Amino acid sequence: MRREAPVRFDERRETWDVFRYEDVNRVLKDHDAFTANRSLEDGESSGNREEGMPMLQTMITTDPPEQIRLREFVNERFQPGSIREYQPRVKELTKDLLDDLEDEEQFDFADEFAAPLPVIVIAELLGIPADRRDQFKEWSDALVARPADDTQAEMQRVQQERHQAQQEMGGYFAKLLAERQGGADDDLITLAANTEGLSRGEKIGFCMLLLLAGNITTTNLLTNAIWSLEEQELTDAVRTGEINHNQAIEEVLRYRSPIQSLKRIAVADVELNGRHIQAGDVVTLWLGAANRDSETFDSPEEFRPERKPNRHIAFGTGVHFCLGAHLARMEADVALKQLLDRFERLDADLSDIRPLSGLYGLESLPCEVSGNASPAK
Template sequence: MRSETPVRFDEQREMWDIFRYEDVDRVLKDHDAFTARRTREDNEFSSDAENDTGMFQTMITADPPEHNRLRGFVDERFQPGSIREYQPRVEAVTEDVLDTLVGEEQFDFVDEFAIPFPVTVIAELLDIPAERRDQFKAWSDALIARPKNGTRMEIQQIQQERQQAQQEMRDYFGKLVAERRGGDGDDFITLAANAEELSREEKVGFCILLLLAGNITTTNLLTNAIWSLEEQGLTDTVRTGEIGRKQAIEEVLRYRSPVQSLTRIAIADIELNGKQIQAGDVVTLWLGAANRDPEVFDAPEEFRPERRPNRHMAFGMGVHFCLGAHLARMEADVAMQHLLERFDRLDANLSNLDPLYSLYGLKSLPCEVNRTAPPAE
């Protein structure tokens, strides 16, 4: 479809699909013609998972200049310089999670590392108890759940579970925002609580968005990294430094982006690649297809961690470029470093892979490991 119908209207879904890098880039950057805003009626099971905080306007679903107000109060805290200050805390979390695997020769990488690690990191940054990470994960899963079969009963069940998760998160973060207003803590809830430019609902929405986007996408980035390196036989090459970790992570982001698509709504009539899109039309932007566009990437179907330049759009483009991109990159780099230092062999079982039905990743990834011998006293 990228080569033959790069801009295509799907009659069944009643929306446009955009596949080429150039067109996706144009839509993401054209806020005069396409809006990120949503209503409850719009695209109920949108493929844009990060939009589904469900009840609040957030920076993800706002256009400039409203977007700038909702994001501006926290933007500096997610810049590379500030993110580097968090690295010691992230390293400590990594070691704590790895310590739970002491003595294990087999473990599920998803359940026992890729899930607890980013959930614990984001809990630290929000200053909420990491012991509740199972609850945080359950909330996140409910908010991004998608129907597998599309039956009415299944859809109703997903809707009920989503509404319950939304209400529980609203109550939980609403209480914390009220308690921390006027406080001098350096956590993100206190920062939001003291942001005079935000309403109470916007503060709660920010906390929900940070918890959701801050753990599930990173879980899948880590899982997809091990999956890709093991599939290509490159784990030891990264371990020895022959291929840099950061380069490998960037290629994972291109090759197996956790977020494969975003959604926009046209607010003006516009021609795109010879097709007439009307105001009010829903547009799905396929990041996964754009990240394998041969007009932009050489041998795009090949996993090449040495690829330079690597202008992937796994974190989006334009003003909505992912707020947590630098944090996710740092988390992945730290996690890979400590994993490969702890284990001198990490073999993933790539048979019978079970994909997720929401973001791009796996439900499980069994691994066998040998532990690196501890240094002599």
């Protein structure tokens, strides 16, 4: 599609699809011509809804200056320096999960490691009990689910479950925000509760977004990393340092981007790669396709963990660059190091791949481990 129809209009979904890296990058950076404001969309059809994201007025669905206002109060907490300070705790949490798996010869990597770790991490940062992580996962799954088919009944079912999850999740955070008002704790919910200039709905949306984005993206990054490093030679090269593990993580983000698409709305008539897009048109930006554009990446269909430079846009770009990118990278860095230190072999069973609905990842990833080394420090 990048070559034959880099910008095309899908009449059934009523959206423009954009596939080339240069075009996707342009739209993401041009918030004067393209808005992230979801309130400008018409109707409730699947073509007019963000792929895999709930309708929340948050920092990802607004433009400057509103987007800056919603983001600036918490921005410092997600900068590299702040994330480095939290790294020792993530190492502890990772070690605890691996200790629980130490005597297992087989386990589901997605369910028993990749899913719980990010939920526990973001729950601690928010200041909520991680023992409710099954509930958090249930809400998250409902919010990112896509219909299994195009039938009205199926789309209605998904919409109802999404609405119910939003209501339950919103009520949960509304209660916590009220309880933490005036508190002195250092968690993110208390920070939001005591921040002036934000409405109650904006604070709730902030908490929901962090819990959702803080676990599903990293979960799929971890699972996709093991999936991508299926060849033992690659795993050994990363373990020994022959291949830099940070470069390997960046290549996983490019090759198997957890978030495959984003939506924008044109706010003015604009030409994009020879196609005329009118104000009000919905534009779907395919990050996964852009990250495999041969005009930007050499041999883009090959997984090359030593790839450098790697200008992928898995976390977006411009003013909407993912707030949690540094946290996700740090978690993946810690997890990959400890996994490879702990297990001499980690063989993933890829015979029955079951992709997730709405995201790029796997529902399940059975793994067999052997050659247990000393627990990572």
